[in-house]
Amino acid sequence: MLSLRGKPLVYLVTVVSSTGFCLFGYDNGLMGQIISEENFLNLIGTPNSAVQGFVVSSYDIGCMIGALCAVMISEQIGRRRTILLACIIHLIGDAINASSFSLAQILVSRIILGVGLGLFTSASPVWLAETTTADMRAVMVAVQLTFLIIGTNIAYWVDYGLGFLDSDISWRVPFALQAVYPLVAFAFTLVLPESPRWLAAHGHMEAATTALSALRDLPEDHELVQAELNDISSVIQLENDSASWSSLFQQGPAKVRTRVIIACAAQSMQSYCGINFVEYYAPFILKNSVGLSDNLANLVSGCSQIWFLITxxxxxxxxNRMGRRRLFYLGNMGMGGCMIAISVTLWYDSSASDIVTVVFIFLYLAFFTWGWMSNMWTYPAEILPLHVRGKALALSVFFLWANQFWTVEIAPTSIDNIGWRTYVIWAVLNFACCIIVYFFFPETSSLTLESVDFLFSSSTGIRDTVSKSEKIFRNKIHLDVGAAAAAAIDEQDIGGRLALNR
Structure with missing residues (x-):
């Protein structure tokens, strides 16, 4: 175990989680250019657009399998061990991927790689959410999602630079570089503490106290450490469930079923925004929808990722300033508007409209990162109850990959067959997501994870929960450690009484 304590220790947990998301972003940017390279296409038999789509989306099949595996094992073996297992599986896939000589090997290796990433992305957000404080949590997740974009940037520019080589090196080296990320994550995870919430939920209170003391840089008998442990214990008693499979779908006083549905919806709706369509196929879209040359399409795609990173x-x-719900609104309205504009400019089809199309693609990426990117990975971990958080988040990640699979799979075919009308579909889906957020997504900004549990248990239904959470956020009430139960008080006096806990 490292001698680091407090924020530096939390930062290192963030680094490990960020490494996995950097790998996530790396694959997003990797295949967009490789799937268009002649050397690679010759290796896999120069397939049609449907097969090309499956080569790319096969990764998502593996991610779905990995997420389902996480549902079954993450709660039993813990967050750390799940991440370590994910790294090992990914490294096996890396070795096969970089040495492939047939379409079958490529598909098998990408599925294995996906299993590793599915496990990683199911466990790391929970681990990060359960080790940070309420005020740090969202920012740390935002940092890890910035690393996702850094990964995409690395992939784009490695692909672009090696794309000038007329040999297998142009795609084998980018494939091989994926192994760097799980190696780094594995090394750091070995020396980091397990989630204190997972330890407490499995009866390891002494280890939970030690871990929480290190994460907060406070003595084990400090009142704040004991208060947070009491909150965790209270939530465990409130939920009073064995976390069996059936517990994911039982309502109970903690409104478990409702919260699992919200988490799964949040992860699914990321794909309905159209980001996978744009990210995976940016060079393909710029060549086939906009009409740019191969080199210019790859160059513009790389520049779009630099813009994505900056924003x-x-x-x-x-x-934290705008809260989760308002950022969701901002993202969906902005992305929906950009998709409408892109469909109009592609329909008009002129040199000037092509430039405008590229501008709106850049704006679309900005609205996604502001509204959904960090929110999507913060929100499900916040909304889920402790006793099912590992399984339920893994299930929600399964829905992410399942929906990402079909959006990635249909992209080349939809562009070939319905052209600019494809973007109208994404616009409608974005506006529909905005409505769902308004009615069914409570605000969780500035709440401890335990406060969210008490908020749901004190409400009569989802609309009541949304209303109370909005009142807490509008009045700038911050529920700190030891004040979680305050979320359960009556809505009519929530402003006055919660003010005592700011």
């Missing part, structure tokens, strides 16, 4: 830094400052 992601604003999320660090927005996510």
């Amino acid at each position: 992601s830094f604003f999320t660090w400052f927005l996510i």
